[in-house]
Amino acid sequence: MTAFLFQRALSFAISVVVASLVVFVVLEVVPGDPAAFMLGLNAAPDTVAALREQLGLDAPVWMRYLGWIGGIFTGELGTSYTYRVPVAELIxxxxxxxxxxxxxxxxxxxxxxxxxxxxxxxxxxxxxxxxxxxxxxxxxxxxxxxxxxxxxxxxxxxxxxxxxxxxxxxxxxxxxxxxxxxxxxxxxxxxxxxxxxxxxxxxxxxxxxxxxxxxxxxxxxxxxxxxxxxxxxxxxxxxxxxxxxxxxxxxxxxxxxxxxxxxxxxxxxxxxxxxxxxxxxxxxxxxxxxxxxxxxxxxxxxxxxxxxxxxxxxx
CATH class of the missing domain: 1.10.3720.10 (MetI-like)
Incomplete structure (x- = not known):
């Protein structure tokens, strides 16, 4: 029974990691920039760049993934772009x-x-x-x-x-x-x-x-x-x-x-x-x-x- 529980727990952990990679990659390749979308079509490039930096979108992909997946397990999910409140509170x-x-x-x-x-x-x-x-x-x-x-x-x-x-x-x-x-x-x-x-x-x-x-x-x-x-x-x-x-x-x-x-x-x-x-x-x-x-x-x-x-x- 112990071996059964260990095997299922290991399978659970692997499934969560693989699923997190899939979810992150799929949303990363979705076309469009959230910062540009929020500011509208006529926004100046420097304004868009400043908002991207403010939202953390200018960081390398691997850093954003690690920060996000770490937040999943600590409850720090970041701040909503739209509501400007912590995502954890919204959820x-x-x-x-x-x-x-x-x-x-x-x-x-x-x-x-x-x-x-x-x-x-x-x-x-x-x-x-x-x-x-x-x-x-x-x-x-x-x-x-x-x-x-x-x-x-x-x-x-x-x-x-x-x-x-x-x-x-x-x-x-x-x-x-x-x-x-x-x-x-x-x-x-x-x-x-x-x-x-x-x-x-x-x-x-x-x-x-x-x-x-x-x-x-x-x-x-x-x-x-x-x-x-x-x-x-x-x-x-x-x-x-x-x-x-x-x-x-x-x-x-x-x-x-x-x-x-x-x-x-x-x-x-x-x-x-x-x-x-x-x-x-x-x-x-x-x-x-x-x-x-x-x-x-x-x-x-x-x-x-x-x-x-x-x-x-x-x-």
Whole structure:
């Protein structure tokens, strides 16, 4: 188990370093000069040069990379070109929206998908199974921003149960904050729930065909008892994989939803920073999201070893 953890931790560290190089290089080769963009087309060359020096853009590339990657681990991410405030403060303020939104959406997705997937597996070949498969196929096919607009039309414009957008802040109370995040979370959760339900169903059906399930049935357990006592836990490994990927996607892929609902989260921050060519903000937020994705995958692999200890012993 110790060797397994060491190997995964080393893989995590290497992945972070490689990802940081990719993110930095990709944004470096993007055409255009942030200083020239900020000053406009008619700016004098000496003014542009002075601003480049002020922003640290005149330093060698390797020095800027080392300074940036060192800041990632110390929290000193530099100062935003546009907002003129520390990037760490911008990100910290937006995390209080994006992380609860992702967690809320993942919770809804799990609460929907697990019982639906188990029900479809238990009723394989029935009308219930066909209905579940059809519904999940629709959920996968329809984009989440279309769900978002439909939710706004029904629950905000027609029924007036929720606001159409904006976020009151957690100072207004946890209830008001969660209420503002409900429609965005549902819009994010429904397509992910469809994927997770199909994975849960497939994993359970494969598990129910295993020899130990047949042995359990031969000893007198009903199909339902064998499913709940043995099959569900052993079907969790592929489901954990999807859960980890979903949280990463929900955290990093909510740019469209946050803009639809005007939520001041990381996705909207990245969108605004790209529009303003505030590359230091874009670079830091993207790297933070990359680290979150790698960290979640690392934790999922640790969870594998807890669900099935044989995985840790194979290393």
């Amino acid at each position: 910290a303020a937006r995390l209080w929206v994006s992380v609860p939104l992702a967690a809320y959406a993942l919770t809804l997705s799990t609460l929907i998908a697990f019982p639906v997937g188990i029900l479809a597996a238990a009723r394989r070949g029935s009308a219930v199974d066909a209905g579940v498969m059809g519904g999940t196929q629709l959920g996968i096919a329809v984009p989440n921003f279309w769900f978002a607009m439909l939710l706004v039309l029904v629950f905000s414009v027609t029924l007036r149960w929720f606001s159409a957008g904006g976020f009151p802040g957690w100072d207004a109370g946890a209830f008001e904050g969660l209420r503002a995040l409900t429609l965005p979370a549902i819009a994010l959760a429904l397509p992910q729930a469809a994927i997770l339900a199909r994975v849960m169903r497939s994993a359970l059906l494969d598990t129910l065909e295993e020899d130990y399930i047949r042995t359990a049935r031969a000893k007198g357990l009903t199909r339902g008892q064998a499913l709940w006592r043995h099959a569900v836990r052993n079907a969790l490994i592929p489901v954990l994989t999807i859960l980890g990927l979903q949280f990463s996607f929900l955290l990093a892929g909510a740019i469209i939803i946050e803009n639809v609902f005007f939520l001041p989260g990381l996705g909207r921050l990245v969108f605004q920073a790209i529009s303003a060519r505030d590359l230091i903000v874009v670079r830091s937020v993207v790297m933070l999201l990359v680290i979150a994705v790698i960290l979640v995958n690392f934790l999922v692999e640790i969870a594998y070893s807890l669900v099935d200890p044989r995985l840790g012993r194979r290393v």
